[in-house]
Amino acid sequence: MNNVSGGYDVVVVGFGAAGACAAITAAENGARVLVVDRALGGGASALSGGIVYAGGGTPYQHAAGYEDSPDNMFNYLHQEVQGVVDDDVLRRFCAGSVERLAWLERHGAKFDSSLCGYKTSYPTDEHYLYFSGNEKAYPYNRCAEPAPRGHRQVAKGMGSGRALWEALRDAALGLGVTFLPLTRVDELLMTDGRVHGIRCRTMRDDGSKLVSRCRRLTAAGTKLTNWTPPIGHLLNQQAERIWQRQARSLTVQASAVVLAAGGFIFNRDMLRRHAPSHVHVSPLGTEGDDGAGIALGVSVGGATAHLDHVTAWRFMSPPAALAQGIAVGINGTRIANEDLYGATLAEVMIRRFGGQGFLITDSTIWRRARSQFLSQTQLFQRATMAPVFAGAHQKAATIAALADRIGVSQSGLIDSVDSYNTAIAAGAEDPAHKATDLCAPILEPPFYAVDISLRPSPIDFVPGLTLGGLTVDTATGLVRTAAGGTVEGLYAAGRTAVGICSNSYVSGLALADCVFSGRRAGEHASRPIGVEEHSSA
Template identity: 40%
Template sequence: MFQGEGMEQSSQNWFSSVETPIKVTGRDAVSWDESRDLVVVGFGGAGVATALQSLDNGLSVIALDKFAGGGATIINGAVVYAGGGTSVQKEADIADTADNMFNYLKQEAEDIVSDETLRDFCDTSPEMIDWLQDKGVKFGSTVWHKKTSYPGPEYFVYHSDNSLATSYKKHATPAARGHRGYVPIEEGRKATNLGYSIFNPLKQSALDKGLQLETYHEVRQLVVDDNQEIIGVMALYFDNEKLLKKYQKLKQRAERLLMILPPILPGYNFFAKRAMAVLEKAKALEAQRSQKMIEAKKGVMLSAGGFIYNADMLNHYAPKYNASLPLGTEGDDGSGIRLGQSVGGITDNMDCISAWRFINPPLSFGRGFIVNKHGNRFIDELVYGATLGVEMVENHEGKAWLILDKNLVKAALEEVSGGKALNFQRDLARLNVWFAAVKSPTIEGLAKKLSLPAEALKVQLETYNQAARAQNGSDVYEKSDDDLVEITGPFYGIDISLDAKLFPCPALTLGGLKINEATGQVLDENGKVVKGLYASGRNAIGVSSKNYVSGLSVADCIFSGRRAAQHISGH
């Protein structure tokens, strides 16, 4: 085994265990422990898509994951964003075209990727769903037609974006594009940890085709030759089975603690802290791992997720979001991005975060109005939750309050009762009405209790009510007339700020390594490819790297992973 002399990166802002690359004269200078055509670093949605497409193309593949595999894909709500006339959309009688999908997504992606890449994403979207189904992923076709953060368990296709918002409908006809992987109805009530319905069939298909999967293998260094080509990796692993089982047991215990409550519910942080204490015990065992050198004959794929679980990196790149609740897994520590940077890869959009401030359901929450700390309204309250969250943090100092009246509060509680909403949606609404809401018979009194400017809040109320009464499309933020209702006393105010105690705001990172969009190859500061190195999913800049909507990250993982696999395979 070649013993590299890698040292930690010297930058004080590195915040990672990733080390400088191992430099060798050539492949023959290393005594490799394993050798495959492709080495995949990080086995989540992007990793499994890359591996499976590469195996289909005849390559030998080894996938390494720091933990058990699955990443953020396996813990999410099992949503894939797809359109353009997928087989599922057709079965559900949803009219959509690739051009219509492009016109919508252009509003979200803006210029983060080229129009050519975005069109390719939309044009190939129906084929992506067919490919997933061919690999064993099942989708339902019952449709939820209204606005919601996540539909009831009986519904498997929904508007997981802003397509129903008036301002977006100007550019594209609404079409439900959130495709939920099929799970039993009762299981679906959880809304989280359902991504196995997408990930597990892909994983099994890859294993059936000969994938060598090595879990609990942490890649610390890339191996680079004299031609500046990436030819392999150095990974740390437990070669003592007893020690590995002890490590896994601690990890599983921490995972159980993290699954007790959904991340957006108060109380989650209590269990999260207990989980972190268990993880520290596991981390102490990592010093007893051994090295393994693995050759990549055709390329290395970096697909190890974002960096939302690396508090130091988050504070360095996006300190505005420090008070957010990390949305992802412990593996989202930025190591894949740092590996790319260690050999000259450059990053982009590292300060771009998706913060999820969902207030609907209950729909009646969305029929109130939201103000910033100056008492001014700033958005259509029924836009997609991440659109609201990012606007709140980026332009309003992360501070916002939801203004309701007695009728809306009563209606909201009714809308989440009797199984009409998922448990986490019901509990979040009740907690905030019962324990967080501030009440006053007058708008001036409410302003005083919330420490908001009374005159400004009064003006917003009058303006909002005027648009509600007029019912002529006159709302300044283009909220639909159907969702505008006149608000009268008594008044309620709920703190929905980034740091609201009873209204946690989950967040994930969207920035990553810059890549050649046609091939997935990592780029250096001169815009040239780093030979032998690829990136996909949240390790790379992609379709979802500007604005997030539900299912778009998973879809981008599959799209970018398969795209890179085609180039690696020479297809």
């Protein structure tokens, strides 16, 4: 059975944050919008920490006592972005940051100015604003005044991402957007070089027990895939069998299609081909992050870039005291300054140290970290750190003995510890340029080592996601071709596209880019055909 559906101006493929923002923007412009999603909506956005990277002088920065400006935000992000988008785009991103945060609030998001006063990868429920990237760390702090830009959606625990997405979902549906869950796009319809719809398969909700079971399995599988992958995969497979039996073909015609279907971290073949150094990263997102959206764009001539860019997170904190130790490679030398954002430090470890490293502390630092364990962590952070304190570490009476126990260069580790301690004792700058308030001598035995290597592990895993995707026209979001033109009628947003965070990831930047790129695509896609298009080519 192949039903044909018309009556839509814009079809959005994927109902995460980027897809929701595209749908809302198009609907606000009067477009008739259909959103399809292979699951139930939310994607990786709903599973995220709900952090939106915003600056330039937000109300919450002001309330916390920090001044920021679009130029200052640009000066910082320019170091992170490293040219993956041009400076004009980055300046637009920074200049519009305050407005985009207010736009999110108008559509149900909620933020707060309670500032986290210690270094963390994700704040507790007492705090909803924090330094979520490398703002305070060398060398980034040499070019821009540090300011907290991690704005967390107000919610309990890890519910912030879900709460943010549900607000956007409700806003979209309230504007009359039609949503088809459990729908997969097989083909983009194209005539005379222009995309004008999709051919998909969908499982209509007929109220049957079978459909209800498929929805329950999909919801549970999506939630558990990141935390207990074997169980999540099993539930997803059961849902898949039902869907394959029940799905029916559907053709939808529309003036424009927006691809916002996530990245490809769950596509092991693509990962091995484009980013083999990151194959041991634990996928973060949903099984829908399989590159299907990128493949759809490529099938009609779209070009890709930066598919080798993957972010992997190895955080030194919380507890904050652990960042007072030093991170070393197999040769015993420092990997980088330990106050760097976890993904930045992990990238150095992967590129320069073969993905292998250890965090070294003494007993004083270790006790201090243990005392901070409950007060500075969320439940998911405790789940990963509890085994470390319980026994997933090595210790020895001397630095030399510790080096032998963990298999690193004895002379290299001794030199690194001595240099670190000598600088602290002399009141000099840390040799690796770590901030002074995070430097503490490694003197009191026994000495501890924690393996921070990139490796498969059911407990101490290193999560990550892909950053590259389809190249887009930076003024419109239209998918670009290898020849430099555009695929008319086809847009890409979020992690399906190259964007602000396609070089380097810090917490909140992906969601902020979803809002930025989703609104850009929705704005242009909802313009009548024939209206003059502004291109940044």
